[in-house]
Amino acid sequence: MSDSASRLSIVELQKDYRSGKRSPAEAVNDIIDSIQSRDEKLGAYISFDPEAALKEAEASDVNLPLGGVPIAIKDLINVEGQPCTCASRFLDSSYTSTYDATVITKLRRAGAIPLGRTNMDEFAMGSSSENSGLKPSANPWDIERVPGGSSGGSAICVASDTAIAALGSDTGGSIRQPASFCGCVGLKPTYGRVSRYGLVAFASSLDQIGPITKTSQDAALLLSVISGGDPRDSTALDADVPDYSNSLSGDVKGLRVGLPKEYFTSGIDPGVKTCIDDAISHLEKLGAEIVEVSLPHTEYAVATYYIIATAEASANLARFDGVRYGNRATSHDGILDHYRLSRAAGFGDEVKRRIILGTYVLSSGYNDAYYVRAQKVRTLIRNDFATAFSEVDVIVSPTAPTTAFKAGEKSSDPLQMYLADIFTIAANLAGICGASTPCGTVQSDTGTALPVGLQILGPHLSEGTVLRITDAFEKTTDWHRQRPPSQ
Amino acid sequence: MDNDKIDVNYVADLARLQLTDEEVERFSSQLNDIIGYVRQLEGLDVTGIEAMAHATPVYDIMRADESRPGNGTQCALANAPEKSTDQFRVTRVVES
Missing domain, CATH: 3.90.1300.10 (Amidase signature (AS) domain)
Incomplete structure (x- = not known):
């Protein structure tokens, strides 16, 4: 060994x-x-x-x-x-x-x-x-x-x-x-x-x-x-x-x-924080210059991500229909039932949740409020990094x-x-x-x-x-x- | 949209997912929590901000209009759960 x-x-x-x-x-x-x-x-x-x-x-x-x-x-x-x-x-x-x-x-x-x-x-x-x-x-x-x-x-x-x-x-x-x-x-x-x-x-x-x-x-x-x-x-x-x-x-x-000031406010485990502080000091000793920066839209990143990622996932996973590959329900009542049962038996909880959330944020009446808004916030987040x-x-x-x-x-x-x-x-x-x-x-x-x-x-x-x-x-x-x- | 709750049965139907009653109940509660969380974006002024679909510019990529070999029928059908006469077998979509 x-x-x-x-x-x-x-x-x-x-x-x-x-x-x-x-x-x-x-x-x-x-x-x-x-x-x-x-x-x-x-x-x-x-x-x-x-x-x-x-x-x-x-x-x-x-x-x-x-x-x-x-x-x-x-x-x-x-x-x-x-x-x-x-x-x-x-x-x-x-x-x-x-x-x-x-x-x-x-x-x-x-x-x-x-x-x-x-x-x-x-x-x-x-x-x-x-x-x-x-x-x-x-x-x-x-x-x-x-x-x-x-x-x-x-x-x-x-x-x-x-x-x-x-x-x-x-x-x-x-x-x-x-x-x-x-x-x-x-x-x-x-x-x-x-x-x-x-x-x-x-x-x-x-x-x-x-x-x-x-x-x-x-x-x-x-x-x-x-x-x-x-x-x-x-x-x-x-x-x-x-x-x-x-x-x-x-x-x-x-x-x-x-160092983005928004990342170092709260919510970091104290032990992790100590390791990161030591690592930053180490980089400084190696000659790096440490500067505080701001990423003002940090608090919106997780929400933005879970709208955009699930929306895209709901479209991407539509291909799993049990026709070309994968699980196919053997007993069903017509084509829609074939899709619903093949997918229900094949996917686990988190995949189902995300497909439903993604379908919801893209659905008629909600698309602008969720998906398009999230795409705009994504622009703000990208601009934060560019700055x-x-x-x-x-x-x-x-x-x-x-x-x-x-x-x-x-x-x-x-x-x-x-x-x-x-x-x-x-x-x-x-x-x-x-x-x-x-x-x-x-x-x-x-x-x-x-x-x-x-x-x-x-x-x-x-x-x-x-x-x-x-x-x-x-x-x-x-x-x-x-x-x-x-x- | 203040009082909107997700209708999980309706959306699952759009997404072609059959759910059990237990799943509907559990997902409704979890998804309403998540939707409550993502609605914090409503507090942000996005007037005049461009919507971003991709992180980098995406261009059409052109190639010469020449035929070239594809993967072929047998390759495409290799994983089909049901096939016949070199075609995917689909569930009937018209009434008999």
Whole structure:
């Protein structure tokens, strides 16, 4: 176990490959062993195909940018020949992808091996992964607690060393918040930086695919591979893709770091606040200049998000009609009943709630009052960031107001669950990029250490700057190297 | 809209979702809480503010008007719960 490849970062694994210390097949075998021995109680994976991964490992070229590197894939990204359940009963066991998402095509071209499909909130709707329709999951730091969500499985497997790195998706914090709760690095790219072709859509104007990794170096490597324009996604930006690894100079001197005064008023757990204050002091010691900024419409972000995201979801999920794929009711009274029953049996509570809320805010008589108004407030929120970024290079905050909460603590009160996304949601509304990196731990009431994430937000296409800061932080601290106690 | 409560049965019907009585009761209470919360946007003056549909400008992307292979019929039908004669089988929509 101590020498298992599953413990390594991408950079460390590549070093071993290139020095001949390990082969990709050995590494894949190590990861399969780690999944088989440790994932049962954590529930990071919904499925994995050891034979296919081993076959790819044996044929891999370790000199490619990600040659022979296994990457776990959130189970809403299509990989040809594999299931893509979206953690929904609607698609479970009945759907096999017939094509690769663009990010998978790009990963394959770079030599990477998709290995394992990770657990999540159903259709990415949730902040705890408790809404998985297929299996429960647990935070590796304390199995009584949630891993965060919606990309919970991707964060668990990276934190618990049952993966080298993973892809997740982030619609309102679904990469950054589980990364924070599990003690990993998570990056939400700028809207359009990464193609969404082959990502099962939740809220199309907010969704982005991004990496969950053990280090910012690994996030930079993955981002360099998966970014870029795509003729199959008109929202994918054609902007040049730099080698993000070159941005990681370790030098943050003179960078202006903004602290939004609205984020530091109340509602942050005192232990989290202490970690963030220490992290900000640390950045200052590294030479960053700390400046107070204002994001005056912060208090409206969660409300705006839950109107826009559910409206888009209600339209996107209309495709699940039980005709072309997925669950089909066998006994029904005509076409409308066919739709109603197929969908009722396939979707879980949170998906139903969001479809109903989204349908309501778009319905005749309410559209202007809710949806159009929310789109206008979205403009105000984007303008807040534009103003702030005219004064500072990045904005810093906690990724989440608390550490991982207990399973069941918020699941009966959806509104309380939504409010946990307060620091991450605005970035999706504004389309900007952001990352979370571990910056401390807080002791829980039962004595377990729980990770805290530091969030760095940057303007459109400033991933290089954001990763430069998280990387500089990691080079001078060891929070990202800490592992859950049972590992 | 001050006294508006969501009619969950009506909206679920629009969304093609069959709900149990228990779900209607539970969702009504939860959704009214959420709607009460999101109505805080009513307090904000948005006069003259442009509605934003996308975070970045979205353009039509053109490509040459040339035929190219698609995924094909069998691929499209691969996951169909019911199919016949190379087509999706749908539920009857006209009265017999």
